[in-house]
Amino acid sequence: MKNLSYQQKKLLRKAGIILLGILCFISIVGLIRSITTLHRAGELQPTYVLHGPVIHHPVTVDTITPWMTFDYLNLVFRLPSTYLQNTLAITDAQYPNVTINAYARRHHINRMLLLQNVKQAITSYSAVNK
Amino acid sequence: MSGLAAAILPYILLYKYWALFIITFIASLAIPIPAGTLLVASAAFAAQGYFNIVILIVVVIIANMAGDNLAYWLARYYGRKVLYRVGFIRKILTSKDFTVIEKRIAKRPGLIIFLTRFEVIATLTTNLICGLGKVPYKKFLLYEALGALVDTVFYAMLGYLFGDTWQAIDKLIGNFTLVIFLAVALGVALSWKKLIHHLSQEAV
Known part of the structure; x- marks a missing residue:
């Protein structure tokens, strides 16, 4: 930067501003797209149901x-x-204070398979105990 | 959700309020960890019954304030001694433009301190500049505390009210913050000379 002439520094500054402008435009477009996508999916509305002073949230296995x-x-x-x-024959001594990831890693189990099994077990329980 | 946030969230589930305190403290003090995302997630967990939302908000405010204030005092006492040893940083700190900005912030710091609580890199930068510029501590504490309160309650309420769609809301906030950051950077770049001239007039 020391050896650049005034004209070169001015050109660099202009290029930097143009780049910032393009990034700004792209991020605005990205923001508008996010808002419209979330709005269409109905995710921009608070998902709570109020029962007196207590807020209840519907929780699903998809989350x-x-x-x-x-x-x-x-x-x-x-x-x-x-x-x-x-149900899942978990033998880890740290259960239940262990993540699905950590358990899968320690016991050499496929992480996504374990996740599926967890979801199925919870779905089965919820179906029986509504 | 960023990889870093996904890596930290398990610790919040495992160690609860302690983890939240330590992570928020470190984010305010020195490292740009996505503390906003983690707070939104934690508040969503509170809505599901895993945390108490009031205790959560109190813990995060205390951690924020502890980190901000420690950063201020460290910058005030040791900032110049440490940073002057790094060549390019010394050039920035001794430049005319930085001196003008520093004087301007020292003269009327309130709004800048308050607004920068909402973005982690801006928070770290402002804490540093306020410490280096020896902004009066009472003023720093007042606006920092107000900002920490509003910022914490805002993100906590987002997570608490939106529950299990918190990840979608968090992504939206991330996009929005990026737009604001780039728009401000572009505005500053376009008007740099005029801005410095105006600030140097005000600083006198």
Whole structure:
């Protein structure tokens, strides 16, 4: 930058501004697309149902991701603490304070297969215990 | 959701309020961790019953304030000694333009401190400049506390109200923040000389 002439620095500055302008335009287009996509999918509305002062959220198995812990899943899906442990034959000593990812890694299980099994187990429980 | 946020969320589920405190503290102090995303997620978990939303908000506000204030004092006492050792940073800190910005912020810091609480890199930069420029501590504390309160409640309410669609909302906020950041950067770049001239007049 030291050896650049005034004209070259001016040109570089103009190029930087044009680049910023293009990035700004792209990000605005991306934002508008995100808003319209979410609006069409109905995800821009708060998903709660108010029962007096308490907010209830509908929770579905589609929201389960591998970074979640079994403890968290037991709570949000109102499962007995040993249900997943017994159903999926989980032998980890840290259960339920272990993530699906960590459990799959430690016991050399396919992560996505384990995730599917967890979702199926929860769906089965919910179907029986509505 | 960014890879970093996905890597940190398990620790929040495992270690709860302690993890949230430490992560928020570090994000305010020095490292641009996506603390906003993590707060939105944690508030969504609170809506599902995993956390208490009031305790969550209090913990995050305390962590934010602790990190911001420590960053301010470290910058105030050690900032110049440490940063002057790095060549290109010393050039920036001793440049005429930076001196003008520093004086302007020291003169009327309120709005800048308040608004920059909403974006992590802006927060870190403002804490540093306020410390280096020795902005009066009472003023810094007042606007920093107000900003931390509004910022925390805003992100927490987003997560709490939108529940399990928090990831979609978080992505939208990320896009929105990017647009604001780029628009401000473009505006500053286009009007740099006029801006510096105006600020140097004000700083006198």
